[in-house]
Amino acid sequence: MRRREQREHIFKLLFMSEFNSQKEMEEQLALYFADIENLEEKDKEYISKKYMNIMNHTDELDAKLNGISMGWKTSRMNRVDLTVLRLAVYELEYEKEEVPVGVAINEAVELAKCFGSEESGAFVNGILGKIANPDKKVAAKKSPAKSQEKSPAKPKSGFKVKDSSKTIVVVNSNVRSKAPENKNE
DSSP states (O other): OOHHHHHHHHHHHHHHHTTSOHHHHHHHHHHHHHHSTTOOHHHHHHHHHHHHHHHHTHHHHHHHHHHHSTTOOTTTSOHHHHHHHHHHHHHHHHOTTTSOHHHHHHHHHHHHHHHSOTTHHHHHHHHHHHHHOTTOOOOOOOOOHHHHHSOOOOOOTTOEEEOSSOEEEEETTEEEEEOOOOTTO
């Protein structure tokens, strides 16, 4: 079984644990593994061990997430996003040697896109980017005063902009402005 498949199974187990007590999860684990066709023992052991390790570090993982996510504490996060983040942060913090940073982030974003909302991928990517690059600050780009004096660059051909007063169509870098048609004339 490939790591991606293992990671997806771990995600599903972690997600199930959000809705079941620890005692119930023991039975759920047995049922879950019974439903996987052709599951090799080594894969079952890997999935079980990593699942348990993440569950044992949930408080630390949540503390890390709460410290980095502005305005989005774990108690407010959608459960899919939170589960994906816990898995990825575990890999970033505890499996640095086995899982490269880029792989952990990319795999988490893919899980979020697959199982989460439309915004989940971007949300997960943003949080994990902050964790992976804590010193990198996101700042608004300020253009120098000199550049404001220059005329704006022409948009690429095929660019189309609509507003309430007119439609601007750019074809082969020639700008044509078309006023809305007045049906009364």
